[in-house]
Amino acid sequence: MRGSVEHSWGWGHCAPSPLLLLTLFLFAAPFGLLGETTRQVSLEVIPNWLGPVQNLLHIRAVGTNSTLHYIWSSLGPLAVVLVATNTPHSTLSVNWSRLLSPEPDGGLMVLPKDSIQFSSALVFTRLLEFDSTNVSDTAAKPPGTPYPPYSLADFSWNNITDSLDPATLSATFQGHPMNDPTRTFANGSLAFRVQAFSRSSRPAQPPRLLHTADTCQLEVALVGASPRGNRSLFGLEVATLGQGPDCPSVQEQHSIDDEYAPAVFQLDQLLWGSLPSGFAQWRPVAYSQKPGGRESALPCQASPLHPALAYPLPQSPIVRAFFGSQNNFCAFNVTFGASTGPGYWDQHYLSWSMLLGVGFPPVDGLSPLVLGIMAVALGAPGLMLLVGGLVLLLYHKKYSEYQSIN
Numbered sequence: 001m002r003g004s005v006e007h008s009w010g011w012g013h014c015a016p017s018p019l020l021l022l023t024l025f026l027f028a029a030p031f032g033l034l035g036e037t038t039r040q041v042s043l044e045v046i047p048n049w050l051g052p053v054q055n056l057l058h059i060r061a062v063g064t065n066s067t068l069h070y071i072w073s074s075l076g077p078l079a080v081v082l083v084a085t086n087t088p089h090s091t092l093s094v095n096w097s098r099l100l101s102p103e104p105d106g107g108l109m110v111l112p113k114d115s116i117q118f119s120s121a122l123v124f125t126r127l128l129e130f131d132s133t134n135v136s137d138t139a140a141k142p143p144g145t146p147y148p149p150y151s152l153a154d155f156s157w158n159n160i161t162d163s164l165d166p167a168t169l170s171a172t173f174q175g176h177p178m179n180d181p182t183r184t185f186a187n188g189s190l191a192f193r194v195q196a197f198s199r200s201s202r203p204a205q206p207p208r209l210l211h212t213a214d215t216c217q218l219e220v221a222l223v224g225a226s227p228r229g230n231r232s233l234f235g236l237e238v239a240t241l242g243q244g245p246d247c248p249s250v251q252e253q254h255s256i257d258d259e260y261a262p263a264v265f266q267l268d269q270l271l272w273g274s275l276p277s278g279f280a281q282w283r284p285v286a287y288s289q290k291p292g293g294r295e296s297a298l299p300c301q302a303s304p305l306h307p308a309l310a311y312p313l314p315q316s317p318i319v320r321a322f323f324g325s326q327n328n329f330c331a332f333n334v335t336f337g338a339s340t341g342p343g344y345w346d347q348h349y350l351s352w353s354m355l356l357g358v359g360f361p362p363v364d365g366l367s368p369l370v371l372g373i374m375a376v377a378l379g380a381p382g383l384m385l386l387v388g389g390l391v392l393l394l395y396h397k398k399y400s401e402y403q404s405i406n
Helices: 004-007 018-033 316-322 368-402
Strands: 039-047 056-062 068-073 078-086 091-093 108-111 116-131 155-157 170-179 189-196 215-223 234-240 248-255 266-271 277-281 285-287 299-300 329-336 349-358
Touching: 039 078, 039 170, 056 091, 056 189, 078 108, 078 316, 078 349, 091 116, 108 277, 108 316, 116 248, 116 277, 116 329, 329 349
Parallel strands: none
Antiparallel strands: 039 056, 056 068, 068 078, 078 116, 091 108, 116 234, 155 170, 170 189, 189 215, 215 349, 234 329, 248 266, 266 277, 277 349, 285 299, 285 349, 299 329
């Protein structure tokens, strides 16, 4: 299986030359720093003064001349509203009575409105499960016979305040179905760990996505839930706002460097418009063990974005509260694993990570190991020519000198 996984994440039909990749990196690297290099980041659970605690998490990242607002909530399906403004003084306004009403339009605002440069949203609508027992094609779509999906709008979630960690700028939404007659989640949960960053860095655990002060990371973990089949594959349905009549585009980037995520040479990006704009970024890999590694890596497949017209999506109150009711949604699925090889069935564990941000997506530079290999590879021929030239020169000099006759 390892060989097939490496092939599916490889170059495909052609591979760029190392010189081309190095040139593209040197050209693109400065553009990843066009945003703020550092930000003052705060996390706040917005209190509901009208009733019971509601999970509404506001991450505010303030730069020199801009502010990023990430508003996460498990009201309805888990969702995030991303807003970028051109002032360090923009604020979030919440009207709880309107937000919790059947018509939440206008219940969530970022002020002043004319400072908003970009806004969009992601909604995690359903947890998918497929029976892959009789599927031999690892690229099959869907990857097996689907079971009825779990709607995340029907989940019960923890109190986000209990998981708030200002030291790591993180918080975790952890939930399970409210109605679980077969007790598949009796000892399990679905968790969404959200983390913000004040500067550029890289996590210690794979897939080690490069993050900046303009990004927020989401780690999804399914732990302990009982699968409904012996070879169940899981996935997520994700919805986002369309750009007019069109859906956002998804791009694939390839690299010759897999030091940060072994055997993974690809990076997928969802772009909400021409750069610089909003983006979501992930590697097509999940992990069936913690900590993740090459042995527990699972290939991921993302379906193309399509208008969500065939069936109604679970509605997010915060998305409607900010954007109103007249919106075109697009959806795509991300599925984790294949019918062969490692899978969720090994340890009843699955994790996957993505970045969400504004501006130019972070660009991975070549690792020191690969740069060293390239230096040796490119320098060795020149060194051989130099040594060979010196040898020929000395050889020619030795036998061209005048030999006197004794």
